[in-house]
Amino acid sequence: MKMAKKYSVFMLCAAVSLSLAACGPKESSSAKSSSKGSELVVWEDKEKSNGIKDAVAAFEKEHDVKVKVVEKPYAKQIEDLRMDGPAGTGPDVLTMPGDQIGTAVTEGLLKELHVKKDVQSLYTDASIQSQMVDQKLYGLPKAVETTVLFYNKDLISEKELPKTLEEWYDYSKQTADGSKFGFLALFDQIYYAESVMSGYGGYIFGKDKDGSYNPSDIGINNEGAVKGAALMQKFYKDDLFPAGIIGEQGINVLESLFTEGKAAAIISGPWNVEAFSKAGINYGMTKLPKLENGKNMSSFIGVKSYNVSAYSKNTELAQELAVFLANEKNSKTRYEETKEVPAVKSLANDPAIMKSEAARAVTEQSRFSEPTPNIPEMNEIWTPADSALQTVATGKADPKQALDQAAETAKGQIKAKHSGK
Numbered sequence: 547m548k549m550a551k552k553y554s555v556f557m558l559c560a561a562v563s564l565s566l567a568a569c570g571p572k573e574s575s576s577a578k579s580s581s582k583g584s585e586l587v588v589w590e591d592k593e594k595s596n597g598i599k600d601a602v603a604a605f606e607k608e609h610d611v612k613v614k615v616v617e618k619p620y621a622k623q624i625e626d627l628r629m630d631g632p633a634g635t636g637p638d639v640l641t642m643p644g645d646q647i648g649t650a651v652t653e654g655l656l657k658e659l660h661v662k663k664d665v666q667s668l669y670t671d672a673s674i675q676s677q678m679v680d681q682k683l684y685g686l687p688k689a690v691e692t693t694v695l696f697y698n699k700d701l702i703s704e705k706e707l708p709k710t711l712e713e714w715y716d717y718s719k720q721t722a723d724g725s726k727f728g729f730l731a732l733f734d735q736i737y738y739a740e741s742v743m744s745g746y747g748g749y750i751f752g753k754d755k756d757g758s759y760n761p762s763d764i765g766i767n768n769e770g771a772v773k774g775a776a777l778m779q780k781f782y783k784d785d786l787f788p789a790g791i792i793g794e795q796g797i798n799v800l801e802s803l804f805t806e807g808k809a810a811a812i813i814s815g816p817w818n819v820e821a822f823s824k825a826g827i828n829y830g831m832t833k834l835p836k837l838e839n840g841k842n843m844s845s846f847i848g849v850k851s852y853n854v855s856a857y858s859k860n861t862e863l864a865q866e867l868a869v870f871l872a873n874e875k876n877s878k879t880r881y882e883e884t885k886e887v888p889a890v891k892s893l894a895n896d897p898a899i900m901k902s903e904a905a906r907a908v909t910e911q912s913r914f915s916e917p918t919p920n921i922p923e924m925n926e927i928w929t930p931a932d933s934a935l936q937t938v939a940t941g942k943a944d945p946k947q948a949l950d951q952a953a954e955t956a957k958g959q960i961k962a963k964h965s966g967k
Contacts, residue, residue: 582609582610582611583610583611584611584612584860584863585611585612585613585614586611586612586613586614586638586639586858586860586863586864586867587613587614587616587636587637587638587639588602588613588614588615588616588637588638588639588640588867588871589616589617589618589623589626589637589639589640589641590615590616590617590618590620590641591617591618591619591620591641591850592617592618592619592620593617594617594880594883594884594886595615595617596883596884597879597880597881597883597884597886598615598871598876598880599615599883600876600879601870601871601876601879601880602615602871604870605866605867605870605871609863609866611863613867616637620641620642620643620850621642621643621646623637623640623641623642624640624642624646624649624650624655627640627650627655627855627857628653628655631655631855631856631857632857634857636855636857637855637858638854638855638858638859638860638861638863638864638867639852639853639854639855639858639864639867639868639871640852640853640855641688641850641851641852641853642685642850642851642853643848643849643850643851643918644673644676644677644685644687644847644848644849644850644851644917644918644920645676645848645917645918645919645920645924646920647676647677647679647684647685647851647853647920648679648919648920648921648922648924649922649925650684650853651679651684652922654856655855655856655857656684656685656853656854656855656856657684657853657854657855657856657858657861657864657865658682658683658684659683659684659685659686659854659865659868660683660865661683661686661865661869665686665869666683667891668873668874668890668891668892669686669687669872669889669890669891670687670690670889670890670891670894670912672690672847672849672912672915672916672917673687673690673847673849673889673917674687674889675757675917676847676849676851676917676918676920677849677851677853679920679921680758681756681758684853685851685852685853685854685868686851686852686868686869686871686872687849687850687851687872687889688850688851688852688871688872688877688880688886688888688889689849689850689880689881689884689886689887689888689889690847690848690849690850690887690888690889690908690912691815691816691817691847691848691850691886691887691908692815692845692846692847692848692908692911692912692915693738693741693813693814693815693834693845693846693911694813694814694815694816694831694832694833694834694845694904694907694908694911695707695811695812695813695831695832695833695834695835695907696804696811696812696813696814696818696822696829696830696831697810697811697829697830697831697832698804698807698809698810698811698827698828698829699828699829699830700807700828701807701810702810702811704830704832707811707832707835708729708835709835709836710835710836710837710838711742711777711835711836711837711838711843712777712837712838713835714728714729714811714835715729715780715781715786717729717810718781718786719784719786721810722785722786724785724788725808726808726809727786727787727788727803727808727809727810728786728809728810728811729781729786729809729810729811729812730787730788730791730800730803730804730809730811730812730813731778731781731787731800731812731813732791732796732797732800732813733778733781733782733787733935733939734791734792734793734796734932734935734936734938734939735796735932735935736750736766736927736928736931736932736935737846737918738813739774739775739778739931739935740844740845740846741813741834741843741844741845742774742775742777742778742837742843743766743770743771743774743775744770744771744774744844744916745770745774745837745839745841745842745843745844746769746770746771746773746774746837746839746841747765747768747769747770747771747773748765748766748768748770748771748772748774749765749766749768749771750764750765750766750919750924750927751763751764751765751919751921751923751924752764752765759919759921759923761921761923761960761964762957762960764927764953764956764957766927766931766949766952766953766956767946767949767950767952767953771949772945772946772949775935775938775945775948775949776945778935778938778939779938779939779941779945782938782939782940782941783941787939788803792936792939792940793936800812800814801814801818801821804822804827804829805821805822805825805827807827813834815848816831816885816886816887816904816907816908819831819885819904830903831903831904831906831907832907832910833907833910833911833914834911834914842913842914843914844914844915844916845911845914845915846915846916846917846918847912847915847916847917847918848918849889849917850886851872852867852868852871852872853868854868872889873890874890874892874893877889877890877893878890878893878896878898878899881893881899881905882898885902885904885905887899887904887905887908887909894909922964923960923964925963926956926959926960926963926964927956930951930952930953930955930956930959931949931952931956933952934948934949934951934952935948
């Protein structure tokens with residue numbers, strides 16, 4: 547599913563009252579019963595079950611159990627678990643986006659994992675961080691993705707690529723004529739705009755000393771965030787971005803312009819590799835450009851994970867399965883089938899993986915990126931921030947005025963919806 551739309555699903559899921567936290571299942575003694583002859587159910591992502599077919603067969607043989615794999619869109623699995631878990635028809639292991647972890651834990655839907663540090667150390671710091679809530683682990687990373695720069699090799703060569711966003715602005719000034727464009731991005735959405743704002747010192751939430759997010763410290767309107775928004779506004783103000791790129795249909799306009807050969811470069815993600823390939827575009831992929839201050843544009847790291855349902859009747863075995871599916875060997879096998887970049891550190895330089903331009907771009911960009919905040923309060927950021935950025939893009943408000951209003955709205959919603967935690 548497209549990352550640009552992922553958080554809308556997250557918002558829908560988290561809209562359920564946080565009072566559901568008390569509804570999670572109680573600890574069951576059956577979780578410690580003998581595993582022999584048991585059956586586990588795994589909810590895997592759509593069209594991804596081939597990636598774990600061999601791992602599942604090996605686990606079944608080793609543990610003398612049956613594992614049933616059901617494919618479901620991974621961003622909607624928590625939504626389904628709310629209904630199917632209590633009904634006894636849910637999974638033992640599911641897969642989900644890292645930015646849903648906090649809400650799912652608050653609602654009592656996930657089982658805490660007790661995994662040794664040497665297992666946790668297999669994964670990149672950012673990916674394992676996405677699975678932590680209050681210093682407790684609730685999942686193991688299976689794959690990571692970030693936004694990257696796609697460029698049309700028939701319009702601009704790798705050697706000609708501007709190195710900074712400001713240089714891309716200059717390039718676009720020379721090439722944009724109303725029907726063809728240079729560089730395009732969905733800067734009216736915080737998911738993409740944070741790449742620029744954070745490079746100048748903006749942030750979503752500050753962090754406490756223990757590394758946990760502090761929802762009372764919102765940085766979407768600080769001096770750096772405002773500076774970044776002003777830079778992005780120039781692309782709209784000077785007609786370097788088409789009018790249709792703003793709002794809900796913006797992503798469709800951006801992708802269409804690229805597949806039609808009318809945009810030299812866009813910011814998107816590996817979820818579009820197949821679509822752009824089918825469109826016959828001679829494209830390249832690389833990390834996002836730098837900013838004039840020398841810092842690289844950041845991005846949100848999307849982390850897919852394996853998690854254990856709190857409704858599982860055999861949580862210990864389910865945890866073993868999650869650990870097994872996410873280990874180094876099975877992560878590499880899954881990559882070979884699905885092309886999703888694994889979160890295992892040792893695979894970052896694996897020749898079989900790094901021969902993929904998409905994997906190289908995601909891996910390189912990950913060095914400059916952070917996980918999307920996984921706390922429930924993140925729900926209150928998306929809409930106010932997007933609304934503010936759209937007023938900036940359309941010139942209806944200056945960046946400081948718009949972002950101040952967004953921060954005030956977000957703080958009010960956090961106080962109203964989350965102060966009882």
